Amino acid sequence: MEHNKSIVVLDFGGQYAHLIARRVRQCGVYSEIKDAETSAEELKGAAGIILSGGPQSVYDPKSPQGDPALFDLGIPVLGICYGLHWMTKALGGEVSEGKTKEYGKTKIHIEDSEWSEADGIPQDLTVWMSHGDEVSKLPDGFTRVATSDACANAGFTHKEKKFFAVQFHPEVTHTEYGEQMLANFVKQCDADPWSIKSYTEHIGEYLKKEVGDRKVFMLVSGGVDSTVAFVLLNKVLGEDRVQGLYVDTGMMRKDETVQIKKAFDALGINNLRIEDASEYFIKKLTEVYEPEAKRWIIGDAFLSVQKRVSEEMNLKMEDGWMLGQGTIYPDTIETGETKNADKIKTHHNRIPEIQKMMEEGFVVEPLRELYKDEVRALGEELGLPHDLVWRHPFPGPGLGVRILCAKEAEHATDTLDISIAHAPLPIKSVGVQGDGRSYRHAVALFNDQKFANAECWDLSTSIPNASEDFNRVLMCTSHTSAPEFVFSPGYITASRAEILRDADAIAHEEMVKAGLYESIWQFPVVLLPFGTTEGGVSIVLRPVESQEAMTANAVDLPKEVVVSMTKRLLSLDGVDIVFQDLTHKPPGTIEWE
Ligand code: XMP
Numbered sequence: 001m002e003h004n005k006s007i008v009v010l011d012f013g014g015q016y017a018h019l020i021a022r023r024v025r026q027c028g029v030y031s032e033i034k035d036a037e038t039s040a041e042e043l044k045g046a047a048g049i050i051l052s053g054g055p056q057s058v059y060d061p062k063s064p065q066g067d068p069a070l071f072d073l074g075i076p077v078l079g080i081c082y083g084l085h086w087m088t089k090a091l092g093g094e095v096s097e098g099k100t101k102e103y104g105k106t107k108i109h110i111e112d113s114e115w116s117e118a119d120g121i122p123q124d125l126t127v128w129m130s131h132g133d134e135v136s137k138l139p140d141g142f143t144r145v146a147t148s149d150a151c152a153n154a155g156f157t158h159k160e161k162k163f164f165a166v167q168f169h170p171e172v173t174h175t176e177y178g179e180q181m182l183a184n185f186v187k188q189c190d191a192d193p194w195s196i197k198s199y200t201e202h203i204g205e206y207l208k209k210e211v212g213d214r215k216v217f218m219l220v221s222g223g224v225d226s227t228v229a230f231v232l233l234n235k236v237l238g239e240d241r242v243q244g245l246y247v248d249t250g251m252m253r254k255d256e257t258v259q260i261k262k263a264f265d266a267l268g269i270n271n272l273r274i275e276d277a278s279e280y281f282i283k284k285l286t287e288v289y290e291p292e293a294k295r296w297i298i299g300d301a302f303l304s305v306q307k308r309v310s311e312e313m314n315l316k317m318e319d320g321w322m323l324g325q326g327t328i329y330p331d332t333i334e335t336g337e338t339k340n341a342d343k344i345k346t347h348h349n350r351i352p353e354i355q356k357m358m359e360e361g362f363v364v365e366p367l368r369e370l371y372k373d374e375v376r377a378l379g380e381e382l383g384l385p386h387d388l389v390w391r392h393p394f395p396g397p398g399l400g401v402r403i404l405c406a407k408e409a410e411h412a413t414d415t416l417d418i419s420i421a422h423a424p425l426p427i428k429s430v431g432v433q434g435d436g437r438s439y440r441h442a443v444a445l446f447n448d449q450k451f452a453n454a455e456c457w458d459l460s461t462s463i464p465n466a467s468e469d470f471n472r473v474l475m476c477t478s479h480t481s482a483p484e485f486v487f488s489p490g491y492i493t494a495s496r497a498e499i500l501r502d503a504d505a506i507a508h509e510e511m512v513k514a515g516l517y518e519s520i521w522q523f524p525v526v527l528l529p530f531g532t533t534e535g536g537v538s539i540v541l542r543p544v545e546s547q548e549a550m551t552a553n554a555v556d557l558p559k560e561v562v563v564s565m566t567k568r569l570l571s572l573d574g575v576d577i578v579f580q581d582l583t584h585k586p587p588g589t590i591e592w593e
Helices: 016-026 068-072 082-090 113-118 178-188 196-211 224-237 256-266 278-284 291-312 336-344 352-359 372-381 454-466 494-513 559-570
Strands: 007-011 031-035 048-051 077-080 094-110 124-137 143-148 155-158 163-166 215-219 242-248 272-276 321-324 421-433 436-446 470-476 525-528 537-541 544-546 552-554 575-581
Touching: 007 016, 016 031, 016 178, 048 082, 048 178, 068 082, 077 082, 082 094, 082 124, 082 163, 163 178, 196 224, 196 372, 215 224, 215 291, 224 242, 224 321, 224 372, 242 256, 242 291, 256 272, 272 291, 278 291, 278 494, 291 352, 421 470, 436 454, 454 470, 494 525, 494 537, 494 559, 537 559, 559 575
Parallel strands: 007 031, 007 048, 048 077, 077 163, 215 242, 215 321, 242 272, 436 470, 537 575
Antiparallel strands: 094 124, 094 143, 143 155, 155 163, 421 436, 470 575, 525 537, 544 552
16 A cells, blocks of 8 residues: 555664554554665655664674665654664764663663653653664764763754654663654654554555456455455455355364354355365375474465365456455565564465465455554454454464474483473474574473472573573473473374364363453464373463564463363373473564474
8 A cells, every 4th residue: 555654664673673663653653664775765755764773783794774865855764773873874973882781771861851851751761772882973963862871872863854863772661751752753754644444444445456356365264364354355345256265274273163154154254165174284294294394385285275176166367366365564574573584484375386476466465564453453443343353363374383293302412500300302393593593492390389480480581592402491380390201203193183172272261261361462282292101292381472473471370270271181181291381482482383
């Protein structure tokens, strides 16, 4: 869609760009992320430009550099952290290595009382810093606004040009008045107002233009995104120009298919075909162990089923059918975290065959500009029931990425020097550390309470930080000391999927009963191929709190909930051990594969 007077966030790396864009949108202005190198010519129509933070030093030869001509456009600019360094350098100031590096909460003092009072921000406040370099000389025309103990130039501005720069991160919640500071910048920009309500009104026109007189065939998983996209397409184009396909992969949750059907019936939507392809999927995954290989095969299998069904239904591309997908914003732009995230895991809606169709103009993605919380708001605007809109996200490959497969036990070599009882586990899982994907062991902690105390939570961060061998830390909630692990080689089978489906249903029921459903973002339940008996398995509870899944915190569940979940899980045939995953993201990912 065209967004003329919007605020552009130039992405200099890391995860900050998404956070900034979301905060700006919460101020009622559309914000989009663009590559750091975007030319000034392309930025001409923007109402404001925000230069994001990033992990590098501005003097690093490989560090991202923007187009300095953007400072001549007469548009307000806000530089944050690395963005402030690059802005300083580009405008003739000096950046040098700070004497003291500042990480975390830091007190700053706003010197310019006019700046502070007018905006309702106190002169002394705590902000979140994360930097090594600092500005040693301001560019001409700038005046200093804020200082901290270690950083003389924590904030400065060029009032006439409406250039602002802060060393700290106003976009993170640890910065007091951070939202207000961003809102103040937004007020300086001549931006068009934007809201999900107005977006809903306009997206219809956009979709009509994009689809033209063609028709859309779309995979619907029952998850929030594809459901909202499907309902939206139905509303805009009419049922006779849309066909939905729900594929039962054999790796869906318990009663999922029945529930989906019921929900769509209640919405009066009749153009959804339900296809049971469970045998086909499970067969394709025979003897597949490697996580990325599983994702590719699942992605391919979706496409084959879709092709077969579209042929059966005579929905041909040459007759004007195109493919609809529920892809959302964080998955679409190819910068920063997304570039990074793509390398960490291949998402099923970005496999090469789909990419090729996209290039040829055969794919429509109605939600490609929205964040998850905005998709939910759009769902509510469309009148979808609350329960459907607020469902936890469920990955396309379903339980397939939660059944950990391994051909043989793999053992960690690192030994940990910690005082608490622990045991490395004979499997590996995916994580995200530094800038890339990690594939490392998990270690389990044990205590008499079978419950994580403060020390265990501290270890969940310190172990992956210090060890080359571990990226996950679990609490064993079924045993007080490490049992002997009996490993059973395993790939995805119908019976393993069935055990996990039951385990997932138990965790779900207990979470709902405890009133935790709305406060938890997502609660994967994972099956590991070892237990205490031949053929036995372990179950991992992985509740997380998050906003957009780019970072996440493992949830500290109440003890009674852990106890009752564990008890019920152990009563399942074949389940020998239960763990709770204490790892945040980073260093873990939400899913294990
Ligand atoms: P990770 O594991 O990367 O997951 O921390 C972040 C979010 O993405 C979901 N996820 C997927 N969703 N197809 C999807 O539609 C996929 O292949 C996929 N892999 C992960 C995951 O459930 C979490 O919400």
